[in-house]
Amino acid sequence: MVARRTYIVEEGPNPSTDYFVLPALKHEVNPVIRCTWADLPSEQDLAYSSVIFVRYVPANWKQRIAQVRSTLARLVYFMDDDLFDYQASTGLPWKYRYKLAVHATRHRAWLQQMKVSLWVSTPWLKAKYASHNPALVEPEPIEAPSPACRVFYHGSASHRDEIEWLKPVIEQCIDANPSISFEIIGDHTVNQLYRSIPRVTVVHPMKWPSYQTFLATPGRDIGLAPMLDHPFNASRSHTKFFDITRAGAVGIYAKPGPWEHLIAHEENGMLCPMEPQSWVDAILKLAEAPAIRQALVQNAKEKITFLSNPRVL
Missing domain, CATH: 3.40.50.2000 (Glycogen Phosphorylase B;)
Structure with a gap:
């Protein structure tokens, strides 16, 4: 029997995953696995599983997803900034704009081609990208850490x-x-x-x-x-x-x-x-x-x- 998993693809530990994505998955039945960009599962491990991109689409994951898309149970892209519109970042530091363009903005058409489910963090983003039929994901507070x-x-x-x-x-x-x-x-x-x-x-x-x-x-x-x-x-x-x-x-x-x-x-x-x-x-x-x-x-x-x-x- 194939083990089904939910893979969260993130650059590293970040507030987007902690405030939005993990709470949205709190009733998930399948094991939730957090992966950095370098943690690339095999095609066999991805079969019948779900993949959630948090803000960015790394190149190695993009290539792997294109190979296995037909076997995925679900493909999700989550954004909590306006990452599809390059003009929205006008005035921000150029290195940050470049990062957004390379790892997020330019993948919009590919994500649509892959029939991704779009999750967004605010009603404003949901309204702007209504043509994508996005789901609004509300943030939840993070549990207080153990005594440090x-x-x-x-x-x-x-x-x-x-x-x-x-x-x-x-x-x-x-x-x-x-x-x-x-x-x-x-x-x-x-x-x-x-x-x-x-x-x-x-x-x-x-x-x-x-x-x-x-x-x-x-x-x-x-x-x-x-x-x-x-x-x-x-x-x-x-x-x-x-x-x-x-x-x-x-x-x-x-x-x-x-x-x-x-x-x-x-x-x-x-x-x-x-x-x-x-x-x-x-x-x-x-x-x-x-x-x-x-x-x-x-x-x-x-x-x-x-x-x-x-x-x-």
Whole structure:
């Protein structure tokens, strides 16, 4: 017996699928499979199945669909912008217009030839393309994500080596725990370095006063303070302890490091040698233990309060 499936063809995870297409398929009997442009099923797998293009029609899929159209149970094209009319994008950046033209607009006639069912997101689109007999798909809210754990590293340009060192650590943590996200400050090169990792936010560098406001924004859980053996690092102070604690997060600090006299391991932070697996283990342990994180943060705050009180030396 042939297994029937519903294939969603999308450039990658996107709001169009999440807000519109998936809710429209919530009563679907067949398994729903999300495919990127590169994920091309065989002709046998597509037989008697449904295919839904989300906004764009990639060339490899177009060729395959032309070969198997007669065996498909359903072919759908969904758009939530006016993608069939090139003039509608007048004034938008030319690279974006080119993308729309190549992957959407120029396929309108082919989609009609393939007898596609058109799904649209608004009454305006439904009225404009009434000749296609489109179906109006209403958006639905996305379910709130499970409780997340936000890990961050706020290093300046002088910490380029640490930024590169952290990448495989973060990759492994994010692969291991879907609740973990990562925030890092960096320029375009840092964005290029981390862009392939899901749930990573790269924040553009900012002036000190702006950073103070930014750091006070709630929502961070684990702060990282790696430090490689480099001559420039020999003169570092322990201010990362203050920054991480003020952010309301528990810190994982390099050992050796200038903060060792302040950090009691697993009491007001964690001290880890600069070995990647040690950091992966520490991050995953804290990510899965919110009560422990809260206790360590409270102890760190008390340590800072103690340090802030006037003392006779």
